[in-house]
Amino acid sequence: MSEFSNPNLEVLISSEEIQQRIKQLGAEVARDYAGLNPLLIGVLKGACIFLSDLMRAAEIPLGLEFMAISSYGASMRTSGEVRILKDLDVAIEGRHILVVEDIVDTGLTLSYLLANLKSRGAASVKLAALLDKFDRREKEVPIDYLGFKIPDKFVVGYGLDFAERYRNLPFIAVVKNPEA
Secondary structure, three states, X not given: OOHHHOOOEEEEEOHHHHHHHHHHHHHHHHHHOOOOOOEEEEEEOOOHHHHHHHHHHOOOOOEEEEEEEEOOOOOOOOOOXXXXXXXXXXXXXXXXXXXEEEEEOOOHHHHHHHHHHHXXXXXXXXXXXXXXXXXXXXXXXXXXXXXXXXXXXXXXXXOEOEOOEOOOOOOEEEEOOOOO
């Protein structure tokens, strides 16, 4: 059975809705960072698809870097302990940073990451997130460019996974029974 027609998945946000919103976000990023050559920092692995589409939609010169951070492991809930698994390959002092993330959940991981990047002397640090699971917020995190607010459901697709599955879905779906 294809993951695209899996009865255990319920589409929450269609591929078309995602692409339309990313075009809007890309235009906002291009307007706000015109002439600034921002550095986009993609948070691996989940943000890779959103990052790719967002940077193509932002028609300005920009740099690209990646970080890997973890607070989940293989669990569906955050552990609260943040670890940097892959750090930046360049200095960011004086750069305008746009962190690109797949989902803001409790805010604990991103709060840590944004503070870490600010402490490195960035000229500015902003956040673009595809999804905001606002009902689970424990620490407030400003989202400068937001795709969609979603309810407190476990979602996959468009880069988000469950145990490394479902990342390649072109839509966001709720997993009805994660153990199935």
